[in-house]
Amino acid sequence: MALLFSILFFLISSVTACDRCVHQTKTAYFSKASALSSGACGYGSLALGFSGEHVAAGVPTLFKDGAGCGACFQIRCKDTALCSKEGTRVILTDLNQHNQTDFVLSSRAFTAMAQKGLDQDILKRGIVDVEYKRVPCEYKKKNLSVRVEESSQKPNYLSIKLLYQGGQTEVVGIDVAEVGSSNWSFMSRNHGAVWDTSRVPAGALQFRFIVTSGYDGKWIWAKSVLPAGWKVGVIYDSGVQINDIAQEGCSPCDTGSWK
Structure with missing residues (x-):
């Protein structure tokens, strides 16, 4: 078990490097949020219900081979004459393959960065300079939830999608077992927020999720x-929520505060 957690901790540390830092980049937008709902995380139309359609596609370093799906970021435009100091919060739902910007936002998230009455002005810019940092996700009235995907075929194959994942960490492993059993089967990340297994236990099912809490691996x-x-x-409904924040071993950096 100690070796397992050492390996998992290495994996977790590698995917959470320097998330707390403030980063400088440019950001563009999609004219339709539905363009993001068909994204690489696999959320489909459910993405439109996340945070009032404040969703985003992120570059590979943010997408993290799917581990970054569902991560939350605070982002604000740097033009103080055009944009508010607070900016807006977005949820990562897709992969942005272009290297011109770290994010492509839904138009609703993009205009939310603007000062009141300047929505059209920021849209006319198309691309703006921004700063951003990762922040904890909060779902006050929802637990971490599991959606059974249509590709599942009882009793030979189970595919699930994680929804409403809180905290500021990644799920890097999932095991499944029959309720009351200690005979766990591991699941693999199929893509994005979707996990699957061909070793489906019989009966009602329990799960354990592997995340980072502080600097250590933790079972939820x-x-x-x-x-x-x-x-x-x-x-x-899983009946539990993730509130953990992964601590990082990267070099000191500006963690910033929205002043």
Whole structure:
């Protein structure tokens, strides 16, 4: 178990490097938020319900091979005559393959950076200079949830998608077992926020999620999530939420505050 957590900690440390730092970049926008809902994280139309359509596509260093899906960022435009000091908060739902900007935002998120009455002005810019940093995700009325994907075929294959993931860390591993059993099967990340396994336990299912809390690996236990009669397309409440913040071993940097 110690070796397992050492390996996991290495993986987690590598995917969370310097998230706390303030970064400088440029940001563009999609004219339709639906363009982001078909993104690489696999959220589909559910993405439009995240944070009032304040969603974003991030470059590979933010997407992190899917581990960055669902991460939250505070982002603000640097032109103080055009934009507010607070900026806006976005949730990463897609991969941005272009290197001109770190983010491509939904138009609603893009205009939310502007001062009141200057929505059209910022849209006319198309691309603006911004600064951003990662912040904890908060879902005050929702637990971490599991959606059973349509590709699942009982009893041979289970595919799930994680929704409403809180905290400021990544899920880097998921195990599944029958409720009451200690015979765990590991799941693999298929893509984005979607995980799967061909070793599906019988009966009602429990999960354990591996995240970082501080500098250490941590299990989050969800002891009864899927009923024995689980169905595809249904979202199940895990009964738990992730509130952990991963600490980083990167070099000192400006962690910033929105003044």
